[in-house]
Amino acid sequence: MNCPYCGCHDSKVIDSRNANEGIRRRRQCLSCSSRFTTYERLQPASLFVIKKDERREEFSQHKLLTGIRKACEKRPLPTGTVDKLADDIEAELYHLGKAEIPSTVIGDMVMEWLKSLDYIAYIRFASVYREFTDITALKQEVDTLLNAEAKASQPTSQLPLLTDDKIEKLARSHRSRK
Numbered sequence: 001m002n003c004p005y006c007g008c009h010d011s012k013v014i015d016s017r018n019a020n021e022g023i024r025r026r027r028q029c030l031s032c033s034s035r036f037t038t039y040e041r042l043q044p045a046s047l048f049v050i051k052k053d054e055r056r057e058e059f060s061q062h063k064l065l066t067g068i069r070k071a072c073e074k075r076p077l078p079t080g081t082v083d084k085l086a087d088d089i090e091a092e093l094y095h096l097g098k099a100e101i102p103s104t105v106i107g108d109m110v111m112e113w114l115k116s117l118d119y120i121a122y123i124r125f126a127s128v129y130r131e132f133t134d135i136t137a138l139k140q141e142v143d144t145l146l147n148a149e150a151k152a153s154q155p156t157s158q159l160p161l162l163t164d165d166k167i168e169k170l171a172r173s174h175r176s177r178k
């Protein structure tokens with residue numbers, strides 16, 4: 001692990017503790033003395049994502065996190081919400097116990113969660129993921145949200161629990177759409 005400040009590859013561990021099924025290590029660079037943190041986590045059996053063009057790509061937690069983070073940028077969400085969301089979705093994906101998962105299932109999962117978290121983040125994510133090509137498609141999505149909101153109460157700031165049957169439903173609805 002290179003020092004993020006000077007690039008030196010020698011550091012010493014000054015503190016280490018368990019964190020979210022992994023180990024968090026506080027390190028100090030032996031060259032410039034800067035301190036930084038690394039996380040070590042168990043890599044579960046590899047999971048592949050089936051892209052829209054049928055190509056397979058190894059699942060990337062980093063990609064998932066980047067996508068969600070972009071959508072949630074500058075939204076009034078409590079610190080840690082985005083990381084927790086990405087962690088939870090990743091956990092659900094591995095929990096499915098499949099070797100391959102269509103990218104659309106992951107996208108739908110993210111959409112489902114964002115929808116109950118923050119409408120603006122949801123629309124941002126949807127506009128990239130669903131590849132809205134014109135304002136009409138975007139308007140339709142917003143209208144759907146407004147209708148749903150008129151019917152139901154405001155979304156809570158609590159993360160929804162994605163239950164097993166909910167995931168199965170997502171997976172099924174994806175299969176039937178194909």
Ligand SMILES: [Zn+2]
Nearest residue numbers: 003006029032
């Ligand atoms: Zn350094």
